[in-house]
Amino acid sequence: MTEVLIRPMLAADVPVAEQISDLSFHELDQRTTTRSDPVPERRTAEHSARWISRTHRFLEHDPGGCWVAEDESGVVGFATSFVRGEVWCLATYAVLPGLQGQGIGRRLLDSAQSYAADCPAGMLSASSDPRALRRYWRAGFALHPQMLLRGAVDRAALPRGAGIRAGRPDDLAFMDELVAGLRGGGHGPDHPTLAEMARPLVAETATGWGFAYTDGARLTLLAATDEATATALLWECLGDAGDTYLVPHVTAANQWAIDVAMTAGLELAQSGYLGVRGMAPPAPYVHNGALL
Numbered sequence: 001m002t003e004v005l006i007r008p009m010l011a012a013d014v015p016v017a018e019q020i021s022d023l024s025f026h027e028l029d030q031r032t033t034t035r036s037d038p039v040p041e042r043r044t045a046e047h048s049a050r051w052i053s054r055t056h057r058f059l060e061h062d063p064g065g066c067w068v069a070e071d072e073s074g075v076v077g078f079a080t081s082f083v084r085g086e087v088w089c090l091a092t093y094a095v096l097p098g099l100q101g102q103g104i105g106r107r108l109l110d111s112a113q114s115y116a117a118d119c120p121a122g123m124l125s126a127s128s129d130p131r132a133l134r135r136y137w138r139a140g141f142a143l144h145p146q147m148l149l150r151g152a153v154d155r156a157a158l159p160r161g162a163g164i165r166a167g168r169p170d171d172l173a174f175m176d177e178l179v180a181g182l183r184g185g186g187h188g189p190d191h192p193t194l195a196e197m198a199r200p201l202v203a204e205t206a207t208g209w210g211f212a213y214t215d216g217a218r219l220t221l222l223a224a225t226d227e228a229t230a231t232a233l234l235w236e237c238l239g240d241a242g243d244t245y246l247v248p249h250v251t252a253a254n255q256w257a258i259d260v261a262m263t264a265g266l267e268l269a270q271s272g273y274l275g276v277r278g279m280a281p282p283a284p285y286v287h288n289g290a291l292l
């Protein structure tokens, strides 16, 4: 193996990091997909463009959390992470398939974690790659199975929630305050990235309040003060869904989400792990894979 240097990520590295991410996650999907999963596909051009713009934002706000591994052939791996309030989040992390399992990932994660030195809490959404899980376990993360629910929505089962409206820019402060209570820090500079993927909904119910980002095909994020409000928000997302809907990243702490999505006719499956350190899995909360 040639010598591998770990150095801070630069803006010029982002396109190659995107290619490494696409290649390594596609290879992982091919390796781990079961017969009931959709056939793995390479990223669309739109998804790649969103990945690139999101990573430029991480670099802008959290340059100390973004690292690459480089050998004589160029960049061969990367890790992007950020700090929001008291929580350090690993956004994404990959090493080129042919070079995995040789210690490059350990060095990348150590560098990204040096940015977490002052953070009492940490969060990441892990793939089911045994190498990734071993790394996270070694880094002190407790691993909680994640579930997903997907399929056609049974419209006859749908109650429509009252008190739900489109989110507005003046909701952002409340959203961040709510999420700070749930995971230690609000999404702050990540709202533009969330808004690129989905539209915000806000619930003000008799019991509390909350918000969700949804694009009609999948739930991007959901946070609420209480389960009744979270339930009303998820019903609203399902009511606006197209032919099928995906609710990813559901932990066992969020049985309310399983109750709603099962009632709506979606199918339950297991998918990766939520890794947490210095905190419990947040609830009522459906996290985002990269923005947690």
Ligand SMILES: CC(C)(COP(=O)(O)OP(=O)(O)OC[C@H]1O[C@@H](n2cnc3c(N)ncnc32)[C@H](O)[C@@H]1OP(=O)(O)O)[C@@H](O)C(=O)NCCC(=O)NCCS
Residues within 6 Å of the ligand: 024, 025, 028, 092, 093, 094, 095, 096, 099, 100, 101, 102, 103, 104, 105, 106, 107, 125, 126, 127, 128, 129, 130, 131, 132, 134, 135, 138
């Ligand atoms: C996760 C990933 C970034 C880690 O990078 P890496 O360079 O492979 O990691 P390392 O070699 O430093 O560490 C891998 C660990 O798994 C072990 N390992 C290696 N091959 C393995 C295998 N086939 N099965 C299980 N464990 C394995 C290694 O021994 C090492 O553990 P150790 O430090 O206790 O000895 C890389 O494997 C990857 O890109 N995977 C695909 C994408 C992915 O899942 N990314 C993480 C998303 S959450």
